[in-house]
Amino acid sequence: EVQLLESGGGLVQPGGSLRLSCVASGFSLSIYAMSWVRQAPGNGLEWVSAFSSGGTTYYADPVKGRFTISRDNSKNTLYLQMNSLGVEDTAVYYCARCLVGSSGWCNWFDPWGQGTLVTVSS
Amino acid sequence: DIQMTQSPSSLSASVGDRVTITCRASQSISSYLNWYQQKPGKAPKLLIYAASSLQSGVPSRFSGSGSGTDFTLTISSLQPEDFVAYYCQRSNSVPFTFGGGTKVEIK
Numbered sequence: 001e002v003q004l005l006e007s008g009g010g011l012v013q014p015g016g017s018l019r020l021s022c023v024a025s026g027f028s029l030s031i032y033a034m035s036w037v038r039q040a041p042g043n044g045l046e047w048v049s050a051f052s053s054g055g056t057t058y059y060a061d062p063v064k065g066r067f068t069i070s071r072d073n074s075k076n077t078l079y080l081q082m083n084s085l086g087v088e089d090t091a092v093y094y095c096a097r098c099l100v101g102s103s104g105w106c107n108w109f110d111p112w113g114q115g116t117l118v119t120v121s122s
Numbered sequence: 123d124i125q126m127t128q129s130p131s132s133l134s135a136s137v138g139d140r141v142t143i144t145c146r147a148s149q150s151i152s153s154y155l156n157w158y159q160q161k162p163g164k165a166p167k168l169l170i171y172a173a174s175s176l177q178s179g180v181p182s183r184f185s186g187s188g189s190g191t192d193f194t195l196t197i198s199s200l201q202p203e204d205f206v207a208y209y210c211q212r213s214n215s216v217p218f219t220f221g222g223g224t225k226v227e228i229k
Contacts (some may be wrong), residue, residue: 112165
């Protein structure tokens with residue numbers, strides 16, 4: 001069964017750092033593009049970052065320069081290193097696998113992990 | 123960046139009703155449009171990909187249509203488990219923007 005399991009969330013003070021992990025099972029993470037999506041409490045979904053199968057990284061403007069996405073193929077794990085965290089980064093963070101149709105490199109997200117909550121507060 | 127406007131933000135309906143949710147892109151995105159369902163406290167689930175393709179295992183009462191800038195998600199006959207939130211998402215280029223969401227509530 002294809003599954004994603006996130007971990008690493010928690011409470012952190014403003015300006016702090018946190019590293020999220022997303023362990024994939026049932027498929028090889030190295031041949032798929034992957035993404036992180038977040039959802040602030042009571043709000044909608046916001047795309048955060050993506051890692052193409054070839055290793056190219058992409059970021060949403062609000063996190064550019066502060067977050068780093070990476071992958072460890074030997075551990076079948078995706079990471080999101082988050083630095084200089086602010087209260088606006090408080091959210092549930094989901095990882096998701098990218099699937100591809102006739103063209104492109106990340107056409108839709110399936111499946112999603114269960115999410116990990118990051119709370120930035122003093 | 124291309125913006126995605128989803129409407130309505132909420133709607134009230136009854137079991138058995140036919141409902142339509144719309145998503146409009148600020149410029150053409152061809153058929154790079156997906157729909158997700160999210161139940162409270164759960165991760166989003168893919169319903170429709172590439173504007174009109176039904177994800178495996180999703181009931182046939184869900185359908186999607188549109189191309190270019192205007193898209194719709196239709197639920198032909200609402201079931202009790204369908205009273206949750208729905209999101210559109212574009213995937214033609216980064217950033218992979220989501221619509222603001224639609225909450226379907228019981229009338």
